[in-house]
Each structure stands twice: as C-alpha cells, then as structure tokens.
Amino acid sequence: SSGINAEYGDYSASSIKLAAAINSDKPDIKFLCMDVINSTASNIRHDVCLDKGTYDAISLANTSAADRITYKQRIHSMVTPDTGFFVLASVNWTVEELTEFYSDYFSVHQVLPCKKFTFGGVTGRDVSIVIFKPKQT
Secondary structure (H helix, E strand, O other): OOOOOEEEEEOOHHHHHHHHHHOOOOOOEEEEEOOOOOOOOOOOOEOEEEEOOHHHHHHOOOOHHHHHHHHHHHHHHHEOOOOOEEEEEEOOOOHHHHHHHHOOOEEEEEEOOOOEEEEOOEEEEOOEEEEEEEOOO
C-alpha cells in the first residue's frame, strides 16, 4: 500500500476498464466512470485534479461555450480549497488563454516548461501545462 488514496475518472467506460486492468496491483486507486459536465456535483474533494485532454475535447464540442463554463465550475468544486491543485495540459490552448479563462476560479501556481518551436517568426509550445490553485468563491 502506497498510503495514497487516488481516484481516476474518465467518461469512457473502456478507458476505465483498461486503466483498472493495468493497475490491478494498486488497490489504493479507485477507477470511476464519470461525466464531469452532466453529473451532479460531488462532495468529494481532491488534492490534485489532472486534466490531460478533457478540456480540449470539451472545447471541440458543439456545446463548448456552455460546457467549458460548467467544466470550470465543477473542477473548482472538486479541488481541495487552499491546498489543492488543478493541473491542466492542453494542446489546443495557450498558457495565456487558459490563464484568462480560468482566472475567475483559479490562480496560476506554476507554468511547466515545455518544448517550444518557432514558425513564421512566432514562438509557441507543443503543449501548455498550467498548475492552478483554487480561489475562494
């Protein structure tokens, strides 16, 4: 036992099944099939919430304008106040865009360094990774 209680959530039941099979030797991890946008809010708070593509996927949906706001609010309610972190990795949004969008619910704790490239005189990143701290709302 690692002493760490962790939950892994994904909206894809097949992803949950695969993750649970790969990690069957880790009894401290609970695997949950969940839809953050359409589920009811949970009272469970997490020290770390990691988004490795969910926000990007939501952003591409036909209902993205409303769903992005709902997602931001739900993630905020899932992160432990004062001590929790929300780690967001995006290939579709810049650090500046993410910082601006999440600024009403989160403050930037750290921007992780990532590979940069220059094209047409403009420098960008392959991926934007921001660690946010929840604000009191």
